[in-house]
Structures are given as structure tokens and as C-alpha cells.
Amino acid sequence: MKELKNCAGKEVANAQAQANNYKSLKEHETPDEQAIENWWSALANTGVEDNKYLDAMDNSLKAYANMAYQGTQKVGCGVQVCKPQGRTEIQCGYVMDPPIMDEDPIYEIGKACSKCAKLATPMKCSSLLGLCVP
Template sequence: MCGANNPCPGDFSDEFRSTALDMHNYYRRLAATGWAKTGDKYAKTAAKMVELKYDKDLEKKANDYVTAGANCPTAAESGAAGENFFKTQMFDTPHVEAFKEAMKYWWTPLEKSGFGMNEPTYTDAIENGDLKYAANILHDENTKVGCAVKTCAPQGILVIDCRYDR
């Protein structure tokens, strides 16, 4: 993914990057094959769902945001589509484990309630609600993802930010 001839901008491990990519693609595969639980049923298959690729430029956007100040940010930068943000007070959690928790946090609202429609579209209700993050993960036009993580022990928080190309 990254290496001596292909450096990534963030100061975290390739294991974190691989986990971020693999988990995104795992949940996308669930949706693509009709195995994504949405409330009391399963989602329709998503034939246009493609596997995401990891993108260093998107990682840089996320990393620039989480490292911009001495303190960690406490909310998403834009609040719009194309960004998933996670904050936890378990700041001493290893980054890979923290990412797994972030994915659970982002995915659980979909499992509990679903989008509530046959053909979901990105509406203001989704953008401003609990389903925003699952919608970003599942956006069928996304082809790339890049994530960053930062521990801010003085604040007692750890933050994760992921960016998408759509």
C-alpha cells in the first residue's frame, strides 16, 4: 500500500490502512450481495457496488484535518457527504482496534433501522442523521477511500477521519 518508493502522508501503520480498506470493502460486499442487515430484513443486492481502492490523496485530506492544530478536532470538518468522523475517549486504544470500533459506530444505525426505502437517495435527513456514515460507506459511486487517525492524550480523545471520492 505504501512503502519507501510510495510513501503515505500519515504517521500511522500500513496495518491501519489495510484494516480501513478491508473493513470498508467487507461492508460494501455485504450490501452488494444482499447480506447487509437493515432493520428486520436484508438490503437488496447492489449490483453497481465496486471494491474501493486506498488513496493517498484522500488520506492526506483526512490527515491534514486531524493534525491541523495542537488539539484533535471534535467533529467532522465539513459535515457533508464524503467524510466519516469518529471520536472516542478511549484514547489509549491501538489504532487498528479503534478503527474497528469506528466502523461499528458508522454501520450500526443501518443494521438497526435501514434506510427505510427501496432505492435510497442521499437526502437531507440522511446527511444530518445517524445513517450518514453508512451512506458514505455504501455510496455506489465511491471508488476510493483514505483515512487518518490521531491520538490526543491531553484531550483524552482519539479521532479517526475517512474521506471518499464522491
């Protein structure tokens, strides 16, 4: 995400991630938190029918799905303050295994951590987060 430093005002290509979320905000004290809240709020604002990812979803729902997808293995984010343009740019890249496809469930509903040991790369349960971790 080195290109983010150029303050181009648009998502930058990221060959290592299958999905990206991008947000440009007017300068704020916590733009990273605001971007994440914005991406996540699509669930409450719009909802996701049947908990399925659809290629036809609008970008706000795709941003939520990128964050919530059960196949997300790694997340990396970059924040760039663009003072001359009066904004801050935030982009997060998601490495997914497998990549999310049309009609895929965003996540399986069930007891927290119940599938950690059964993943392609088995993981442990973080009792603090209720998530599978390496």
C-alpha cells in the same frame, strides 16, 4: 486530512472528498475498527427505507450511506490519538462519482460484480470481496 492532527474535536474540511465520516472516541486499542462498526451499525439499528439516500437522514445513516454507496471510487482515512484530550479522532473521506444526491439509491441490488464492466470506468471483479476493483 493533515488538520486532524490538531485534535480539534470536529470534522475537518477535505476538498478532495464529497463526503466525510468523523468519530471521536475515548482512547481504545482499535478505535478505527470501532468507528467503522459504529458507522455501519446504523443500517441494523435504524434501517434505510427503500435503499435510498435522503438529505433528511440523520448523520448516523449518512455515515452508513457514505460507506455503502455504489458510486464511491476512493476512500481515505486518518486516525489521530489526542492524549491530552483523552480521545482518538477518526475521519474517512469518500470520493464519489457521481456524488450521492437526495433520493439516489445507495446501491443497486443484484448479483455481485454484475455491473463492473459497464461502469463509466470499467473495473474487474474481485472474487474474494465480490466488489468491483480497478
